[in-house]
Amino acid sequence: MSGGGGALRPLGLTSLKPGEYACERCGVAVPTPIDAAREYQVIAKIGGGFPGGNAPRPSGAMYVVRMGLCEVCTARDESAREVLKAHPRIQRLSGAESTGLHRIAQVLDALAVLGRTADLTPALSDQAVLAAINLLMAEGSAVRWMARFAPVIEAGAQEGSCAVEPWLHVDTTARLGLREAYGRWMLARAGLRPRIPCPDPSGGCMFCGVSWIDGGEWRAASVRPSSVGGFGPEPLRGHLCTLCAEAVDSAGALGRTALEFSLVAALGVPGVKFTGGGDDLGGLIQLHGLRAWAAVNAQPGHRRVKPCAEPWGFIADSTRDALREQLMGREGLTADV
Structure with a gap:
């Protein structure tokens, strides 16, 4: 690809060499075969820039730009996958795995500009990750x-x-906005309850098997195996998460x-709910074969x-x-689990 002749580049940018494409995330040059390049349909506008220094196109004209994806940004997508895997609720709220991955990857890109990607980990609570999505996702996209x-x-x-170094195309105004959004996320996290792992040696709630709770306390418990779908004379001992304790x-x-x-x-x-009232479906539940995780x-x-x-x-x-x-159909539940 041409770099537009001898045109002067803004500080922090340089011209691509033949066979290179700019990384679609961080902007650095990436050697990419043309059949592996990512294509995007874009629209020209009055006063906008134009590909390769070519003559201006009329407002509203469509054309294709091609970009690559560097190894570092590819690895960050894997980090996004690990975070989403540890937070199934966020995946459900996103509607599709691809949507959840896209949102978390945008958050990680925002943090990458600040050198803080290590702050978003699978160990964070659902609330902390949701706060990151709400406060940093749009910044990461921009x-x-x-x-x-x-x-x-x-x-x-x-x-x-392309950018001479990763994210060098991001201007001062955008970086200030990122820092402000990051600061709001830190404040939000400070007010959230920490994720607390199960204290039992088994590592999970004896009923539902979850390995952590977002704040609150684990409740020690003991139950006859036959009461929760198990077998044997010895009682099952362990801990209940807040959800199961409330149940x-x-x-x-x-x-x-x-x-x-x-x-x-x-x-x-x-x-x-199961505390009485018009929506109480407690009497309609018949789950055959349901057993506690400990059982x-x-x-x-x-x-x-x-x-x-x-x-x-x-x-x-x-x-x-x-x-x-x-x-959801208020049919009650009758099923084999």
Whole structure:
């Protein structure tokens, strides 16, 4: 690609060499085969920049720009995948895995400009990650190299240019905005409850198997195996997360009803409760085969089920989705788990 002749580049930018494309995120030059380049449809506007120093195009004209993706930015996408995997609730709220990944990757790009990507980790609480998405996602999208071109090309942007170093194209005003957004996120995190891991040696809630809670306290508990779908004379001992402890309080005892209350609460269907009232579906729940996580792991010869990133995560996604659909229709639940 041409760098537009001997045109003077802004400070921090340089011309691409033949066979190179600018990384769509950080802007550095990336050797990229043409069949591996990413293509974007962009719109020219009056006063905008134009590809390779070519003659101006009329306002509203469409053309294609090609970009690459450097190894560092590719690795950051893997970090986004790890964060999303540790927060299934955020994936559900996003509607699709690809959407959740896109949002978290934008947050990480914003943090990359500030050199703070290590601040967003899988160990953060759901609230902390959601706060990062709300406060930093738009900032991360705006500082990407591709934002100079798509959907409308910025004034002075040229396809034949790239950043001398990662993110060097980000101007002072944008960096100040990033720092302010980052500061708001730090303040938000300071007011959030910390993620607390299960203190039990098993590593998970004895009912739902979740490995952490967002604040609150774990409750020590002991129950007969037969009461929660298990076998044997020895009681099961462990800890309950806040969700399962509340389910036990609502049910009035440690047992199968508390298991069902906990599972349905974890499904997150609005308006469903078990404390009495018009939307109380407690009497309509019949979940055959539902067993506590501790009971599953106590079964002789059974392969151990690892602690979960979310309550009842050891139950198949398809089963939980089917149960959620039944609840949304206020049909009650009658199913094999």
